[in-house]
Amino acid sequence: MVAIGTPGSSSATRVMLLGSGELGKEVAIELQRLGCEVIAVDRYAHAPAMQVAHKAHVINMLDEQSLYELIRSESPDLVVPEIEAIATEALLSVESEGTHVVPTARAANLTMNRRGIRELVASDLGIRTSPYRFVESLEELQAAVAAVGLPCVVKPVMSSSGKGQSTIKQESDVQTAWNYALEGTRGGADSLIVEGFVDFDYEITLLTIRHAGGVSFCDPIGHRQESGDYRESWQPQPMGDAVLAECQSIATRVSDALGGFGLFGMEFFVQSDVVYFSEVSPRPHDTGLVTLISQNLSEFQLHVRAILGLPIPSIEQYGPSASCPVLVRGDSNAVEFSDVDQALSEPHTDIRLFGKPEVRGSRRMGVIVTRRETVEKARAAAVRLAGLVQVGPSDDVSRL
Numbered sequence: 001m002v003a004i005g006t007p008g009s010s011s012a013t014r015v016m017l018l019g020s021g022e023l024g025k026e027v028a029i030e031l032q033r034l035g036c037e038v039i040a041v042d043r044y045a046h047a048p049a050m051q052v053a054h055k056a057h058v059i060n061m062l063d064e065q066s067l068y069e070l071i072r073s074e075s076p077d078l079v080v081p082e083i084e085a086i087a088t089e090a091l092l093s094v095e096s097e098g099t100h101v102v103p104t105a106r107a108a109n110l111t112m113n114r115r116g117i118r119e120l121v122a123s124d125l126g127i128r129t130s131p132y133r134f135v136e137s138l139e140e141l142q143a144a145v146a147a148v149g150l151p152c153v154v155k156p157v158m159s160s161s162g163k164g165q166s167t168i169k170q171e172s173d174v175q176t177a178w179n180y181a182l183e184g185t186r187g188g189a190d191s192l193i194v195e196g197f198v199d200f201d202y203e204i205t206l207l208t209i210r211h212a213g214g215v216s217f218c219d220p221i222g223h224r225q226e227s228g229d230y231r232e233s234w235q236p237q238p239m240g241d242a243v244l245a246e247c248q249s250i251a252t253r254v255s256d257a258l259g260g261f262g263l264f265g266m267e268f269f270v271q272s273d274v275v276y277f278s279e280v281s282p283r284p285h286d287t288g289l290v291t292l293i294s295q296n297l298s299e300f301q302l303h304v305r306a307i308l309g310l311p312i313p314s315i316e317q318y319g320p321s322a323s324c325p326v327l328v329r330g331d332s333n334a335v336e337f338s339d340v341d342q343a344l345s346e347p348h349t350d351i352r353l354f355g356k357p358e359v360r361g362s363r364r365m366g367v368i369v370t371r372r373e374t375v376e377k378a379r380a381a382a383v384r385l386a387g388l389v390q391v392g393p394s395d396d397v398s399r400l
């Protein structure tokens with residue numbers, strides 16, 4: 001039996017979101033719809049999920065003591081990590097003291113660092129990944145490049161959104177890749193992963209949900225990345241039944257190994273029907289924003305149902321769909337979006353503007369989602385309509 005209380009009362013079902021960006025905002029909205037009390041946490045004020053939460057806290061979530069103390073003082077029923085950059089040791093501590101961490105503290109801990117998840121998947125489970133080495137010095141990087149072969153991809157073990165990631169095509173790129181990776185690493189760790197470059201035909205995110213009734217999958221989501229950040233996603237990615245079945249089987253094994261209930265974004269590369277596991281986020285995935293229009297239950301609703309122990313009897317796909325982010329470049333605390341009416345002038349089209357309080361450099365500030373007769377039409381429409389959104393009011397900001 002699942003019971004949900006009344007927000008603000010002694011019976012409240014209190015959920016603490018660690019990370020309050022655009023994905024956390026959609027999770028918060030779904031939790032609100034079910035009458036949960038939402039406590040949003042991030043490193044800055046007025047983050048998107050905070051704008052739709054009952055309560056908000058601004059802390060450095062990479063600081064183990066601050067995070068531990070905040071969770072202890074709020075004492076939520078559920079702690080839901082929405083980003084990787086969290087002192088996951090604090091999650092291990094509170095879980096050992098009886099707090100429910102989604103999906104498990106171990107899953108958050110293993111996936112916040114590329115080393116943990118890579119060793120679990122490749123060494124322990126024996127699943128195919130790109131060849132890889134971990135390095136901590138320039139000399140080790142040189143040796144690893146020789147072992148893995150060219151071209152190869154260098155990434156900080158702790159980073160996201162492509163920060164510090166580069167491809168080494170020739171030996172003379174090694175020093176530049178080393179410097180760039182150290183600039184992009186999160187939390188000061190100087191450990192890098194060197195991965196053999198997989199010349200894949202396509203890459204997918206397979207949204208995999210572990211819930212009270214078993215394991216469910218959404219149709220595979222194809223995506224296109226630039227500089228390690230997603231520029232387009234679409235669903236379904238056309239692929240053969242056998243390849244999809246293999247991805248589903250790997251996703252089941254990896255999610256079983258991580259445990260708990262929730263939605264997992266499993267990332268795969270497919271090259272001539274050979275499947276390579278790439279990585280997993282034990283939470284909604286940015287490429288999964290397309291599910292806001294493609295399914296009866298979005299990835300956010302699915303995550304919330306799973307973590308609350310609610311059933312997921314079926315996931316209906318509505319038809320070929322796509323998403324395209326609205327990227328903004330510049331320096332502003334007051335971005336204004338215009339021509340939103342133009343962007344929404346076609347049927348089966350929707351937009352989310354995340355309400356991010358500022359942009360410094362470049363930032364994903366919104367997303368267009370479309371549903372059309374074919375994936376090609378949905379992709380073309382999403383890119384075209386996202387391109388219609390203008391930003392202002394001054395020249396301090398422009399579209400990327």
Ligand code: AMP
Pocket residue numbers: 130153155160161162195196197198199200203225228229267278279
């Ligand atoms: P990641 O942050 O590991 O998800 O990497 C971001 C993107 O970079 C992926 O979605 C791929 O498009 C690309 N990428 C990462 N690793 C590799 C690899 N070993 N071979 C080819 N492309 C890669």
